[in-house]
Amino acid sequence: MSLSFLLAQSVSGLTAAMFLFIVASGLSLIFGVLRVLNFAHGSFYMLGAYAAWQIAQWIGTFTGSFWLAVIGSAIAVALLGGVIERLLLRHLYGREDLYQLLFTYALVLILGDVARVLWGTQQLSVPRPSGLSGSFEIFGTVIPHYNLFIIALGPALAIACWLLLSRTGTGRMIRAAAYDREMLAALGADVGKLYTLMFMAGSFLAGLGGALVTPVRSIVPGMDVDIIVEAFIVVVIGGLGSFWGTFLGALIFGQVLAFGILILPGFSIFAVFALMALVLVVRPSGLLGRPVKG
Amino acid sequence: MQPSLRHRIPWAALMFLAAACVPWLGSRFYTFLATDIAILALFAVSLNLLLGYTGLVSFGHAAYFGIGAYTCAILMKTYGVPFALALIAGTANAAAWALLFGAFCVRSTKIYFSMLTLAFAQIVWAVCFKWNSVTGGEQGFSNIPYPSMDWMDALPLLDGLRSGDKFYLIVLVLTGLAFVLLQRVVGSPFGRVLTAIRENPERAEFVGINVRRYQLAAFVMAGAFAGFAGALFGIFNRGVFPDFAYWAKSAEVLIMVILGGMGHFWGPAVGAAVLIVLNQQITAYTLYWPFILGSILIVLLFVFPGGIVGTLSAGIARVRGRRDA
Amino acid sequence: MLEVYKIRKSFNGFTAVDGVSLAVPARGITAVIGPNGAGKSTLFNLVTGHLRADGGSVALEGRDITTSVPHAICRMGVGRSFQHTNIFRKLTVFENVQAALIAHGGQARNFWGRAEGLYRDETMALLSSLGLAGQANAVGGELSHGVQKQLELGIALASDPKLLLLDEPTAGMSASETREAIRLLERVVAERQLTLLFTEHDMDVVFSIAQKIAVLHQGKLITEGTPAEVRANPEVRRVYLGG
Numbered sequence: 001m002s003l004s005f006l007l008a009q010s011v012s013g014l015t016a017a018m019f020l021f022i023v024a025s026g027l028s029l030i031f032g033v034l035r036v037l038n039f040a041h042g043s044f045y046m047l048g049a050y051a052a053w054q055i056a057q058w059i060g061t062f063t064g065s066f067w068l069a070v071i072g073s074a075i076a077v078a079l080l081g082g083v084i085e086r087l088l089l090r091h092l093y094g095r096e097d098l099y100q101l102l103f104t105y106a107l108v109l110i111l112g113d114v115a116r117v118l119w120g121t122q123q124l125s126v127p128r129p130s131g132l133s134g135s136f137e138i139f140g141t142v143i144p145h146y147n148l149f150i151i152a153l154g155p156a157l158a159i160a161c162w163l164l165l166s167r168t169g170t171g172r173m174i175r176a177a178a179y180d181r182e183m184l185a186a187l188g189a190d191v192g193k194l195y196t197l198m199f200m201a202g203s204f205l206a207g208l209g210g211a212l213v214t215p216v217r218s219i220v221p222g223m224d225v226d227i228i229v230e231a232f233i234v235v236v237i238g239g240l241g242s243f244w245g246t247f248l249g250a251l252i253f254g255q256v257l258a259f260g261i262l263i264l265p266g267f268s269i270f271a272v273f274a275l276m277a278l279v280l281v282v283r284p285s286g287l288l289g290r291p292v293k294g
Numbered sequence: 295m296q297p298s299l300r301h302r303i304p305w306a307a308l309m310f311l312a313a314a315c316v317p318w319l320g321s322r323f324y325t326f327l328a329t330d331i332a333i334l335a336l337f338a339v340s341l342n343l344l345l346g347y348t349g350l351v352s353f354g355h356a357a358y359f360g361i362g363a364y365t366c367a368i369l370m371k372t373y374g375v376p377f378a379l380a381l382i383a384g385t386a387n388a389a390a391w392a393l394l395f396g397a398f399c400v401r402s403t404k405i406y407f408s409m410l411t412l413a414f415a416q417i418v419w420a421v422c423f424k425w426n427s428v429t430g431g432e433q434g435f436s437n438i439p440y441p442s443m444d445w446m447d448a449l450p451l452l453d454g455l456r457s458g459d460k461f462y463l464i465v466l467v468l469t470g471l472a473f474v475l476l477q478r479v480v481g482s483p484f485g486r487v488l489t490a491i492r493e494n495p496e497r498a499e500f501v502g503i504n505v506r507r508y509q510l511a512a513f514v515m516a517g518a519f520a521g522f523a524g525a526l527f528g529i530f531n532r533g534v535f536p537d538f539a540y541w542a543k544s545a546e547v548l549i550m551v552i553l554g555g556m557g558h559f560w561g562p563a564v565g566a567a568v569l570i571v572l573n574q575q576i577t578a579y580t581l582y583w584p585f586i587l588g589s590i591l592i593v594l595l596f597v598f599p600g601g602i603v604g605t606l607s608a609g610i611a612r613v614r615g616r617r618d619a
Numbered sequence: 620m621l622e623v624y625k626i627r628k629s630f631n632g633f634t635a636v637d638g639v640s641l642a643v644p645a646r647g648i649t650a651v652i653g654p655n656g657a658g659k660s661t662l663f664n665l666v667t668g669h670l671r672a673d674g675g676s677v678a679l680e681g682r683d684i685t686t687s688v689p690h691a692i693c694r695m696g697v698g699r700s701f702q703h704t705n706i707f708r709k710l711t712v713f714e715n716v717q718a719a720l721i722a723h724g725g726q727a728r729n730f731w732g733r734a735e736g737l738y739r740d741e742t743m744a745l746l747s748s749l750g751l752a753g754q755a756n757a758v759g760g761e762l763s764h765g766v767q768k769q770l771e772l773g774i775a776l777a778s779d780p781k782l783l784l785l786d787e788p789t790a791g792m793s794a795s796e797t798r799e800a801i802r803l804l805e806r807v808v809a810e811r812q813l814t815l816l817f818t819e820h821d822m823d824v825v826f827s828i829a830q831k832i833a834v835l836h837q838g839k840l841i842t843e844g845t846p847a848e849v850r851a852n853p854e855v856r857r858v859y860l861g862g
Contacts, residue, residue, distance in 0.1 A: 037405060037408075037409075091596065092595065095599075096351075097405055098345075098351045098548075098552075099595050101408070102545075102548065102549065102552060103591075103595050105588075105591070106587075106588040106595070107588065109584040109585065109587050109588030110585050110588035110589065113584050113588075114585070116581075116582070117582070225542070229541070232409070232412075236413070267424075269420045273413055273420055274417055276409075276413040276416075277410060277413040277414055280398075280402065280410040280413060281398045284402050284410075479730045479731075481733060481734055482730045482732055482734055483721045483726040483729045483730075483732055483734045484728060484729055485734060486714070486737075487721060487722060487727045489718070490707050490718040490722075493706075493708055493710055494705060494706065494708065496705060497706065497707060498718075499689045500667065500689050500693050500698075500699055500775075501693060501719035501722045501774060501777065502690050502722045502723060502778055503722045503727060504690045505690070508727070
């Protein structure tokens with residue numbers, strides 16, 4: 001087993017982990033505040049990817065066009081999330097978990113078909129941004145600049161979010177909500193507004209992840225379902241609602257996926273689910289999560 | 295007086311008799327549809343033992359359907375085990391795994407219970423998907439033989455029926471028996487205890503019920519009946535595939551339960567029938583079945599949370615109430 | 620009957636019950652009082668196994684039950700109600716009590732018999748003794764708060780307990796409902812020769828029926844004794860009057 005192979009595997013694992021972190025952190029945020037396990041999060045990710053492609057088509061290629069498409073699509077997805085939360089999801093808060101789960105699953109079905117109607121079933125892709133199209137070689141392994149950028153973006157985003165959550169009033173409110181819902185009302189927060197805001201922020205992260213992934217993975221129907229399963233695993237391992245837990249979960253997931261293949265072909269897919277089950281059995285609140293009230 | 299009369303009409307028995315006539319309609323398609331409905335109705339009703347009666351939201355019920363299907367199919371095709379034995383083995387294996395997984399699941403509550411059932415189901419799916427030498431992997435496991443049904447020719451009326459029709463009659467009798475068993479369980483003191491647990495696990499614990507043990511018992515029973523349904527489905531389908539255990543399958547059966555209504559014993563069966571027929575009708579016109587299904591689901595959740603049977607029986611009760619007044 | 624010895628419980632560094640010892644004499648009525656947050660409900664949950672103690676012990680008729688689970692404790696002859704009324708909301712009044720009788724009668728494992736009509740006479744007898752017979756077919760969750768409390772008492776009595784723990788039995792009741800509930804409670808306790816341990820915020824209720832009173836404050840037992848002794852205790856006065 002060569003050093004170059006190990007390096008290649010860990011870089012690919014790390015890149016996958018950071019993409020996953022960006023998406024899963026949104027899922028975790030939504031669960032933390034709204035207590036809704038959002039199956040449609042994967043659909044928002046997929047829409048983010050399609051929207052980035054669409055915007056890239058409209059605006060053409062120029063310096064910075066990729067970033068414009070990425071930000072534009074993330075905002076578009078956030079707006080869609082906001083509309084869905086306000087018009088529909090809101091009415092299900094008082095009901096049993098099952099109804100909320102099935103509602104978000106209904107969204108998966110609907111949005112999947114909407115994407116098929118709008119963009120067909122062909123694979124689409126977006127070229128890497130001009131500034132990051134190169135790559136470099138180390139120990140015989142070729143590493144694209146774009147992957148490095150993603151590996152750096154993940155932690156940067158994590159730190160930015162963490163600062164936002166721990167240093168601002170709204171952030172503290174969100175963290176309080178994640179542990180004790182009753183406290184929210186006591187703090188005098190406008191709960192309705194906070195929920196909409198959080199659902200939009202979570203959707204934004206899903207859309208951002210989807211848009212950023214377009215230069216590395218092709219955009220296809222079905223990417224929504226693939227990512228949601230992975231994101232679930234990540235947030236469960238790290239701890240539902242725990243921000244750094246999600247980060248850790250993503251890292252573990254990426255490495256298990258990258259190196260599990262060495263143990264047994266087909267082992268990784270089994271290993272990640274087994275890991276998820278193990279965490280739920282031993283420590284249901286996840287590696288870094290705290291048990292939640294209510 | 296009148297309600298009690300109405301109560302005495304044996305609807306289930308009449309339905310069973312009507313269903314038994316399907317092979318003589320002469321259409322392969324109707325027999326196919328009826329077999330599909332009978333098996334999936336049992337699958338949905340088995341889930342409702344957890345969902346509607348015990349209050350446990352399983353998001354991985356397809357695992358036991360899949361285990362039953364694979365066990366029965368592999369035994370019959372690879373090892374040439376007779377149908378009756380393979381069916382029992384499939385059911386028992388599903389129950390055994392439900393016991394093992396369930397023992398962990400019932401220690402968690404609410405969303406964590408759902409997530410854990412999902413995780414275990416995905417493990418089952420991953421095994422089916424990747425264990426090529428035994429399960430056929432991604433390609434599944436096809437060309438499963440029909441059981442030998444020659445003995446049926448000796449029975450009056452059945453001589454000369456197609457294999458599909460004969461197998462349908464076997465399915466109908468077996469699922470009919472399973473329904474009788476399940477209904478008996480639901481109406482038993484044990485069933486009453488499950489309802490008490492659904493309503494209030496904390497209170498149930500403090501009338502002296504070992505809540506986790508009863509939840510586990512329900513989980514195993516539900517798993518066994520799902521395995522039974524899965525075993526029949528594999529043969530009906532002439533093949534078993536990893537999809538059987540995939541989470542989308544678990545979601546599908548959940549939708550059947552909600553569509554029919556989880557507050558009534560036959561609700562999920564009605565849900566299964568309606569969903570299957572709708573699917574057949576709609577996919578003939580459009581590729582966008584998921585869109586339709588999602589829209590139905592949303593209307594259901596917002597407008598008719600009691601499902602078809604729940605809404606109908608509420609309507610009937612209102613009409614009756616008005617007439618009595 | 621019940622001996623609690625130096626029991627302790629804290630949550631995330633906050634000590635809710637701090638080394639409380641309490642003896643509940645058989646066939647007596649004992650009250651636990653104290654301001655909100657004194658640890659009354661936590662104490663109850665420790666006794667009935669809903670919470671695991673950090674230290675100390677609980678014994679029921681000389682048998683250690685410190686680490687027993689709730690359903691086992693219930694089977695040893697302890698019944699209880701909860702502070703927030705805890706019934707089977709979607710079941711009828713009849714079914715509420717019947718479910719408890721099924722569990723108590725060892726019928727819970729019977730998955731082949733018919734639940735309908737099982738223990739009909741026993742259920743109706745218990746319901747009439749609580750004045751609930753007329754509402755047997757009403758759905759539990761649709762009853763008034765006070766009636767739900769009575770129903771919960773019925774559920775607790777169905778398992779034929781020797782020791783009954785009631786958490787705020789008259790909470791949320793009007794003055795007349797309270798009077799009636801207390802009269803009923805006294806009668807039931809006398810008829811069934813129960814040992815009663817209860818918490819209550821209404822001091823009139825406490826002093827009218829309790830034979831022994833224990834006072835908790837900030838997780839500690841500050842005094843116990845007869846109503847007269849407790850009434851005279853200066854520390855109790857200080858705690859309640861906030862002086």
